[in-house]
Amino acid sequence: MAASQTLFPGVALVTGAAGSGIGNATAHAFAEAGCTRIAITDINPTTLESTKKSVEEKFPKSQVFALAGDISSSEFVDNFIAQVVQKFSRLDYCVNCAGVLGPGKDSTTTSIEEFDRVNAVNYRGCWLTSRAQLKTMVDQEPLASHDGLRPAQRGAIVNIASQLGIVGRPNAAAYCASKAAVIGLTRSDAIDYSAHAIRVNCICPGVIETPFIMTREEDKQAILPFANIAPMKRMGQPYEVADAALFLCSTKASFVQGHAMTVDGG
Ligand SMILES: NC(=O)c1ccc[n+]([C@@H]2O[C@H](COP(=O)([O-])OP(=O)(O)OC[C@H]3O[C@@H](n4cnc5c(N)ncnc54)[C@H](O)[C@@H]3O)[C@@H](O)[C@H]2O)c1
Numbered sequence: 001m002a003a004s005q006t007l008f009p010g011v012a013l014v015t016g017a018a019g020s021g022i023g024n025a026t027a028h029a030f031a032e033a034g035c036t037r038i039a040i041t042d043i044n045p046t047t048l049e050s051t052k053k054s055v056e057e058k059f060p061k062s063q064v065f066a067l068a069g070d071i072s073s074s075e076f077v078d079n080f081i082a083q084v085v086q087k088f089s090r091l092d093y094c095v096n097c098a099g100v101l102g103p104g105k106d107s108t109t110t111s112i113e114e115f116d117r118v119n120a121v122n123y124r125g126c127w128l129t130s131r132a133q134l135k136t137m138v139d140q141e142p143l144a145s146h147d148g149l150r151p152a153q154r155g156a157i158v159n160i161a162s163q164l165g166i167v168g169r170p171n172a173a174a175y176c177a178s179k180a181a182v183i184g185l186t187r188s189d190a191i192d193y194s195a196h197a198i199r200v201n202c203i204c205p206g207v208i209e210t211p212f213i214m215t216r217e218e219d220k221q222a223i224l225p226f227a228n229i230a231p232m233k234r235m236g237q238p239y240e241v242a243d244a245a246l247f248l249c250s251t252k253a254s255f256v257q258g259h260a261m262t263v264d265g266g
Contacts, residue, residue, distance in 0.1 A: 010035075020210065065084060067080050095158045118174045138198070157199070231266035
Protein backbone atom coordinates (compact mmCIF):
# COMPACT_ATOMS: atom_id res chain seq x y z
CA MET A 1 0.00 0.00 0.00
CA ALA A 2 1.79 3.09 -1.21
CA ALA A 3 -0.29 6.02 -0.01
CA SER A 4 -1.45 4.67 3.35
CA GLN A 5 -0.64 1.80 5.72
CA THR A 6 -4.32 1.01 6.15
CA LEU A 7 -7.25 0.85 3.77
CA PHE A 8 -9.14 2.96 6.32
CA PRO A 9 -7.27 6.16 7.19
CA GLY A 10 -10.57 8.05 7.58
CA VAL A 11 -13.48 7.92 10.02
CA ALA A 12 -15.82 4.92 10.28
CA LEU A 13 -19.38 4.94 11.59
CA VAL A 14 -21.53 1.90 12.42
CA THR A 15 -25.19 1.88 13.49
CA GLY A 16 -26.73 -1.09 15.31
CA ALA A 17 -23.31 -1.76 16.81
CA ALA A 18 -24.34 -3.14 20.21
CA GLY A 19 -24.69 -6.77 21.21
CA SER A 20 -22.95 -9.46 19.21
CA GLY A 21 -24.36 -8.98 15.72
CA ILE A 22 -23.17 -7.63 12.38
CA GLY A 23 -22.68 -4.04 13.62
CA ASN A 24 -20.55 -5.17 16.53
CA ALA A 25 -18.44 -7.35 14.20
CA THR A 26 -18.10 -4.45 11.75
CA ALA A 27 -16.86 -2.04 14.44
CA HIS A 28 -14.24 -4.62 15.50
CA ALA A 29 -13.30 -5.30 11.86
CA PHE A 30 -12.64 -1.61 11.17
CA ALA A 31 -10.36 -1.40 14.20
CA GLU A 32 -8.57 -4.62 13.25
CA ALA A 33 -8.02 -3.17 9.75
CA GLY A 34 -6.27 -0.13 11.24
CA CYS A 35 -9.08 2.41 11.39
CA THR A 36 -8.33 4.58 14.41
CA ARG A 37 -11.48 6.73 14.54
CA ILE A 38 -14.75 4.82 14.88
CA ALA A 39 -18.20 6.11 15.84
CA ILE A 40 -20.92 3.71 16.92
CA THR A 41 -24.56 3.99 17.89
CA ASP A 42 -27.42 1.72 18.94
CA ILE A 43 -30.70 2.02 20.83
CA ASN A 44 -29.27 -0.17 23.63
CA PRO A 45 -26.86 1.97 25.72
CA THR A 46 -25.56 -0.89 27.87
CA THR A 47 -24.47 -3.23 25.11
CA LEU A 48 -23.26 -0.27 23.04
CA GLU A 49 -20.86 0.59 25.85
CA SER A 50 -19.69 -3.06 25.86
CA THR A 51 -18.86 -2.80 22.14
CA LYS A 52 -16.89 0.42 22.74
CA LYS A 53 -14.97 -1.16 25.62
CA SER A 54 -14.25 -4.36 23.71
CA VAL A 55 -12.96 -2.55 20.58
CA GLU A 56 -10.77 -0.19 22.62
CA GLU A 57 -9.36 -3.03 24.73
CA LYS A 58 -8.57 -5.25 21.75
CA PHE A 59 -7.33 -2.44 19.51
CA PRO A 60 -5.84 0.29 21.77
CA LYS A 61 -4.89 2.50 18.81
CA SER A 62 -8.57 2.92 17.92
CA GLN A 63 -10.65 5.63 19.53
CA VAL A 64 -14.38 4.83 19.73
CA PHE A 65 -17.08 7.48 20.11
CA ALA A 66 -20.38 5.92 21.24
CA LEU A 67 -23.76 7.62 21.54
CA ALA A 68 -26.96 5.68 22.16
CA GLY A 69 -30.26 6.63 20.54
CA ASP A 70 -33.10 5.75 18.21
CA ILE A 71 -32.24 5.98 14.50
CA SER A 72 -35.90 6.47 13.60
CA SER A 73 -35.65 9.91 15.24
CA SER A 74 -34.32 12.59 12.89
CA GLU A 75 -33.34 14.74 15.91
CA PHE A 76 -31.18 11.96 17.32
CA VAL A 77 -29.62 11.09 13.96
CA ASP A 78 -28.72 14.69 13.09
CA ASN A 79 -27.31 15.28 16.58
CA PHE A 80 -25.28 12.06 16.46
CA ILE A 81 -23.74 12.84 13.06
CA ALA A 82 -22.98 16.42 14.18
CA GLN A 83 -21.21 15.11 17.29
CA VAL A 84 -19.20 12.58 15.27
CA VAL A 85 -18.02 15.29 12.88
CA GLN A 86 -17.23 17.61 15.78
CA LYS A 87 -15.13 14.89 17.40
CA PHE A 88 -13.44 13.30 14.38
CA SER A 89 -13.76 16.16 11.84
CA ARG A 90 -15.07 14.00 8.96
CA LEU A 91 -17.00 10.85 7.99
CA ASP A 92 -15.70 8.31 5.47
CA TYR A 93 -17.07 4.78 5.89
CA CYS A 94 -20.64 4.32 7.12
CA VAL A 95 -22.21 0.92 7.69
CA ASN A 96 -25.89 1.18 8.58
CA CYS A 97 -26.78 -2.05 10.39
CA ALA A 98 -29.53 -1.06 12.84
CA GLY A 99 -32.70 -3.00 12.16
CA VAL A 100 -35.58 -4.90 13.68
CA LEU A 101 -37.36 -8.09 12.74
CA GLY A 102 -41.02 -7.94 11.78
CA PRO A 103 -43.85 -9.38 13.86
CA GLY A 104 -43.75 -12.76 12.06
CA LYS A 105 -47.29 -12.40 10.71
CA ASP A 106 -48.95 -12.19 7.32
CA SER A 107 -50.30 -8.87 6.10
CA THR A 108 -53.88 -9.30 7.28
CA THR A 109 -52.83 -10.06 10.86
CA THR A 110 -50.08 -7.43 11.05
CA SER A 111 -51.26 -4.33 12.87
CA ILE A 112 -50.60 -0.86 11.51
CA GLU A 113 -48.43 -0.17 14.58
CA GLU A 114 -46.30 -3.27 13.85
CA PHE A 115 -45.96 -2.30 10.18
CA ASP A 116 -45.00 1.27 11.10
CA ARG A 117 -42.40 0.16 13.65
CA VAL A 118 -40.56 -2.11 11.18
CA ASN A 119 -40.53 0.59 8.53
CA ALA A 120 -39.62 3.35 11.00
CA VAL A 121 -36.37 1.56 11.89
CA ASN A 122 -35.44 -0.45 8.79
CA TYR A 123 -36.46 1.96 6.04
CA ARG A 124 -36.96 5.44 7.54
CA GLY A 125 -34.05 4.96 9.96
CA CYS A 126 -31.73 3.87 7.16
CA TRP A 127 -32.82 6.83 5.05
CA LEU A 128 -32.36 9.30 7.92
CA THR A 129 -28.89 8.03 8.77
CA SER A 130 -27.62 7.71 5.20
CA ARG A 131 -29.09 11.14 4.37
CA ALA A 132 -27.26 12.78 7.29
CA GLN A 133 -24.05 10.95 6.30
CA LEU A 134 -24.36 12.12 2.68
CA LYS A 135 -24.91 15.72 3.79
CA THR A 136 -21.58 15.59 5.63
CA MET A 137 -19.70 13.76 2.89
CA VAL A 138 -20.64 16.10 0.03
CA ASP A 139 -18.97 19.03 1.81
CA GLN A 140 -15.67 17.37 2.76
CA GLU A 141 -12.40 17.02 0.87
CA PRO A 142 -11.94 13.58 -0.76
CA LEU A 143 -9.36 11.16 0.64
CA ALA A 144 -6.75 9.64 -1.67
CA SER A 145 -7.24 6.00 -2.58
CA HIS A 146 -5.05 3.34 -0.93
CA ASP A 147 -2.78 3.02 -3.99
CA GLY A 148 -3.06 6.54 -5.34
CA LEU A 149 -4.08 5.08 -8.73
CA ARG A 150 -7.84 5.18 -8.33
CA PRO A 151 -9.99 8.27 -7.90
CA ALA A 152 -10.05 9.89 -4.47
CA GLN A 153 -13.17 9.11 -2.46
CA ARG A 154 -15.36 11.54 -0.56
CA GLY A 155 -17.11 8.74 1.31
CA ALA A 156 -18.67 5.28 1.09
CA ILE A 157 -21.94 4.08 2.57
CA VAL A 158 -23.02 0.46 3.03
CA ASN A 159 -26.63 -0.13 4.02
CA ILE A 160 -27.46 -3.52 5.47
CA ALA A 161 -30.57 -4.71 3.64
CA SER A 162 -31.41 -8.43 3.49
CA GLN A 163 -31.73 -11.32 1.09
CA LEU A 164 -35.40 -10.94 2.10
CA GLY A 165 -35.37 -7.62 0.26
CA ILE A 166 -34.90 -9.65 -2.93
CA VAL A 167 -37.05 -12.72 -2.28
CA GLY A 168 -40.19 -13.26 -0.25
CA ARG A 169 -40.74 -15.39 2.82
CA PRO A 170 -43.96 -16.44 4.59
CA ASN A 171 -45.16 -14.15 7.38
CA ALA A 172 -42.65 -11.41 6.71
CA ALA A 173 -44.33 -8.96 4.31
CA ALA A 174 -43.55 -5.85 6.36
CA TYR A 175 -39.91 -6.87 6.94
CA CYS A 176 -39.30 -7.95 3.31
CA ALA A 177 -40.79 -4.70 2.00
CA SER A 178 -38.72 -2.60 4.42
CA LYS A 179 -35.53 -4.27 3.15
CA ALA A 180 -36.55 -3.97 -0.53
CA ALA A 181 -36.93 -0.26 0.22
CA VAL A 182 -33.33 -0.16 1.49
CA ILE A 183 -32.13 -1.68 -1.80
CA GLY A 184 -34.10 0.90 -3.80
CA LEU A 185 -32.79 3.74 -1.63
CA THR A 186 -29.22 2.50 -2.11
CA ARG A 187 -29.50 2.35 -5.91
CA SER A 188 -31.01 5.82 -6.20
CA ASP A 189 -28.50 7.43 -3.83
CA ALA A 190 -25.70 5.74 -5.79
CA ILE A 191 -26.90 7.55 -8.92
CA ASP A 192 -27.34 10.91 -7.22
CA TYR A 193 -24.02 10.96 -5.36
CA SER A 194 -21.66 9.40 -7.94
CA ALA A 195 -20.82 12.89 -9.16
CA HIS A 196 -19.74 13.75 -5.61
CA ALA A 197 -17.26 10.83 -5.49
CA ILE A 198 -19.40 9.01 -2.92
CA ARG A 199 -20.23 5.33 -3.33
CA VAL A 200 -23.43 3.83 -1.90
CA ASN A 201 -23.89 0.06 -1.83
CA CYS A 202 -25.85 -2.43 0.23
CA ILE A 203 -25.41 -5.95 1.51
CA CYS A 204 -28.17 -8.54 1.49
CA PRO A 205 -27.23 -11.08 4.16
CA GLY A 206 -28.77 -14.53 4.20
CA VAL A 207 -29.25 -16.28 7.54
CA ILE A 208 -26.60 -14.95 9.92
CA GLU A 209 -26.13 -16.32 13.44
CA THR A 210 -26.88 -13.22 15.54
CA PRO A 211 -29.24 -12.37 18.42
CA PHE A 212 -31.53 -10.93 15.74
CA ILE A 213 -32.74 -14.40 14.75
CA MET A 214 -31.57 -16.48 17.72
CA THR A 215 -33.25 -14.68 20.62
CA ARG A 216 -36.94 -15.44 20.14
CA GLU A 217 -37.56 -19.18 19.81
CA GLU A 218 -40.31 -18.62 17.21
CA ASP A 219 -37.95 -16.55 15.02
CA LYS A 220 -35.25 -19.20 15.30
CA GLN A 221 -37.62 -21.99 14.28
CA ALA A 222 -39.05 -19.96 11.40
CA ILE A 223 -35.68 -18.92 9.98
CA LEU A 224 -33.47 -21.99 10.44
CA PRO A 225 -34.92 -23.97 7.46
CA PHE A 226 -33.93 -21.06 5.21
CA ALA A 227 -30.24 -21.57 6.10
CA ASN A 228 -30.46 -25.02 4.51
CA ILE A 229 -31.76 -23.67 1.19
CA ALA A 230 -28.36 -22.16 0.42
CA PRO A 231 -25.78 -24.55 -1.12
CA MET A 232 -23.36 -23.95 1.75
CA LYS A 233 -25.98 -25.28 4.18
CA ARG A 234 -24.96 -23.28 7.22
CA MET A 235 -25.66 -19.97 8.86
CA GLY A 236 -23.25 -17.16 8.16
CA GLN A 237 -21.25 -15.47 10.91
CA PRO A 238 -21.40 -11.71 11.63
CA TYR A 239 -17.72 -11.27 10.72
CA GLU A 240 -18.39 -12.69 7.24
CA VAL A 241 -20.83 -9.85 6.59
CA ALA A 242 -18.44 -7.35 8.20
CA ASP A 243 -15.70 -8.39 5.75
CA ALA A 244 -18.00 -7.64 2.81
CA ALA A 245 -18.92 -4.26 4.33
CA LEU A 246 -15.26 -3.33 4.74
CA PHE A 247 -14.50 -4.29 1.14
CA LEU A 248 -17.36 -2.12 -0.13
CA CYS A 249 -16.21 0.82 2.05
CA SER A 250 -12.60 0.55 0.92
CA THR A 251 -11.14 2.06 -2.23
CA LYS A 252 -10.49 -1.52 -3.39
CA ALA A 253 -14.18 -1.33 -4.35
CA SER A 254 -13.60 1.92 -6.23
CA PHE A 255 -15.72 0.87 -9.23
CA VAL A 256 -18.52 -0.82 -7.23
CA GLN A 257 -21.53 1.47 -7.10
CA GLY A 258 -25.24 0.93 -6.32
CA HIS A 259 -24.67 -2.79 -5.82
CA ALA A 260 -26.84 -5.10 -3.69
CA MET A 261 -24.32 -7.76 -2.68
CA THR A 262 -25.76 -11.02 -1.38
CA VAL A 263 -23.72 -12.65 1.37
CA ASP A 264 -25.79 -15.77 1.87
CA GLY A 265 -23.79 -18.95 1.25
CA GLY A 266 -25.02 -19.11 -2.33
N1 LIG B 1 -29.15 -11.96 11.28
C1 LIG B 1 -29.66 -12.21 10.09
O1 LIG B 1 -29.93 -13.35 9.71
C2 LIG B 1 -29.91 -11.07 9.14
C3 LIG B 1 -30.23 -11.38 7.82
C4 LIG B 1 -30.44 -10.36 6.92
C5 LIG B 1 -30.34 -9.04 7.32
N2 LIG B 1 -30.03 -8.77 8.63
C6 LIG B 1 -29.93 -7.35 8.98
O2 LIG B 1 -28.68 -7.11 9.57
C7 LIG B 1 -28.80 -5.97 10.41
C8 LIG B 1 -28.08 -6.27 11.72
O3 LIG B 1 -28.79 -7.31 12.38
P1 LIG B 1 -28.05 -8.43 13.26
O4 LIG B 1 -28.40 -9.71 12.69
O5 LIG B 1 -26.63 -8.07 13.45
O6 LIG B 1 -28.86 -8.32 14.62
P2 LIG B 1 -28.65 -7.46 15.95
O7 LIG B 1 -29.94 -7.59 16.66
O8 LIG B 1 -27.39 -7.85 16.62
O9 LIG B 1 -28.45 -5.99 15.40
C9 LIG B 1 -29.45 -5.05 15.22
C10 LIG B 1 -29.14 -3.89 16.13
O10 LIG B 1 -30.02 -2.80 15.81
C11 LIG B 1 -30.33 -2.17 17.03
N3 LIG B 1 -31.56 -1.37 16.87
C12 LIG B 1 -32.82 -1.82 16.79
N4 LIG B 1 -33.68 -0.79 16.68
C13 LIG B 1 -32.92 0.33 16.70
C14 LIG B 1 -33.23 1.72 16.63
N5 LIG B 1 -34.49 2.15 16.52
N6 LIG B 1 -32.20 2.61 16.68
C15 LIG B 1 -30.92 2.17 16.80
N7 LIG B 1 -30.58 0.88 16.88
C16 LIG B 1 -31.56 -0.03 16.82
C17 LIG B 1 -30.49 -3.30 18.03
O11 LIG B 1 -30.40 -2.86 19.37
C18 LIG B 1 -29.36 -4.22 17.61
O12 LIG B 1 -28.18 -4.00 18.36
C19 LIG B 1 -30.28 -5.68 10.57
O13 LIG B 1 -30.61 -4.54 9.77
C20 LIG B 1 -30.95 -6.90 10.01
O14 LIG B 1 -32.19 -6.62 9.40
C21 LIG B 1 -29.81 -9.74 9.55
